[in-house]
Amino acid sequence: MSESQRFAASAVELRKSYGAGDSAVHALAGVTVAFPRGEFAAVMGPSGSGKSTLMQCLAGLDSVSSGQVYIDDVRITALSDRALTKLRRDRVGFVFQSFNLVPTLTARQNMLLPLSLARHRVDRAWLDQVVQTLGLADRLKHRPHELSGGQQQRVAVARALLSRPAVIFADEPTGNLDSAAGTEVLTLLRQAVSQLGQTVIMVTHDPVAASYADRVVMLADGELAGELANPTVESVLSALAQASAASPVQPATSSRP
Numbered sequence: 279m280s281e282s283q284r285f286a287a288s289a290v291e292l293r294k295s296y297g298a299g300d301s302a303v304h305a306l307a308g309v310t311v312a313f314p315r316g317e318f319a320a321v322m323g324p325s326g327s328g329k330s331t332l333m334q335c336l337a338g339l340d341s342v343s344s345g346q347v348y349i350d351d352v353r354i355t356a357l358s359d360r361a362l363t364k365l366r367r368d369r370v371g372f373v374f375q376s377f378n379l380v381p382t383l384t385a386r387q388n389m390l391l392p393l394s395l396a397r398h399r400v401d402r403a404w405l406d407q408v409v410q411t412l413g414l415a416d417r418l419k420h421r422p423h424e425l426s427g428g429q430q431q432r433v434a435v436a437r438a439l440l441s442r443p444a445v446i447f448a449d450e451p452t453g454n455l456d457s458a459a460g461t462e463v464l465t466l467l468r469q470a471v472s473q474l475g476q477t478v479i480m481v482t483h484d485p486v487a488a489s490y491a492d493r494v495v496m497l498a499d500g501e502l503a504g505e506l507a508n509p510t511v512e513s514v515l516s517a518l519a520q521a522s523a524a525s526p527v528q529p530a531t532s533s534r535p
Contacts (some may be wrong), residue, residue: 285348286445286477287336288312292345294331294500305331307500308345313445318471318478320488322514323497324522330449332497333481337370337447338362350444367396371438371446371476373467375453377430379422385429386418389436398441408439411473412466428459435466439476446470448480452487464490485514496521 294306305328313319321329334340336347338354347355349369354362372378379388389408393400409415412432422430431451438446448467452460468490470476480491488494494506494514498521506513 284314285312286315286317286350287479288348289332289336290346290348292332292335292347293343294328294335294340295343304500306335306342309497309500309502311495311502313477313479315444315477316471316475317493318468318491319480320491320494320509321479321481321497322483322488322494322518322521323503324518325483326499327497327503327521328500329481329497331500333447333449333479336479337372338366367392368441369444371441371443373431373434373438373446373448373451375450377422377427377434377454379430379433381422384419384421385414385425385433388422388433389440392437392441396441400440401442404442405440408436408474411469412436426459427455428462431455431459431463432466435463435470439470439474443476445477445479448478450482451480452482452484460484460487485511485518488514498522 288311290310292306292309293304296303296305309332321332323329331340335342338347338349342355346353349365352365354365357365380391383391390400409418412435414432414436417425417429425433451467452463455463464487467478467480471478480487482488489509489511491509492507494509494517496503496505496517503521504517506517
């Protein structure tokens with residue numbers, strides 16, 4: 279396996295600015311970061327640190343000012359709009375804070391909607407495995423209004439998994455959930471990595487959510503401010519305090535193989 283193929287997503291000298299001249303806002307200022315396959319990573323930082331912008335650029339949802347972004351070994355910053363749309367559809371999964379379920383469709387129909395739109399065949403064995411892993415077997419015929427918030431987010435996680443994407447981007451996935459439902463969804467994302475072999479990159483402001491990850495990547499003022507391996511709530515809180523004070527966090531050495 280080549281070096282580039284070890285990573286589900288990566289960025290090299292990534293810069294993103296809004297506006298021009300003296301009024302320009304530099305959301306990302308030369309970020310180089312890589313996310314290995316089979317990792318659950320959290321991206322954190324103070325408000326305005328660039329964490330959401332980084333996710334948007336990594337996922338191909340926003341253009342970059344300069345630098346390169348890769349999904350698998352494909353340089354997405356070199357793709358046409360049409361090719362980028364196809365890559366996002368085939369290789370990227372999304373879990374949003376607001377669930378983004380279609381209210382008139384059942385849970386099963388919502389799960390299968392991206393595959394249906396892409397005219398891709400449903401892998402029945404994989405569907406059954408995802409449904410069983412996420413505990414949705416008795417909810418497949420329910421519509422979103424008949425599901426709790428945690429159950430709706432489980433459907434959204436299943437939808438993201440069914441295309442077997444190279445990477446799943448989760449944007450504040452517990453932001454609209456109470457603590458019990460949030461714990462449930464974080465456990466499911468952890469299982470998606472540990473049991474189903476997925477790669478998850480989660481943007482969050484919550485130290486508890488980040489503690490479920492294998493690694494936390496910290497941003498401050500549009501730049502990398504270090505990382506934490508095997509994070510705990512306490513170590514994340516400490517790192518956030520340092521990032522907020524603009525003191526770089528020293529990278530930790532991961533114990534992952």
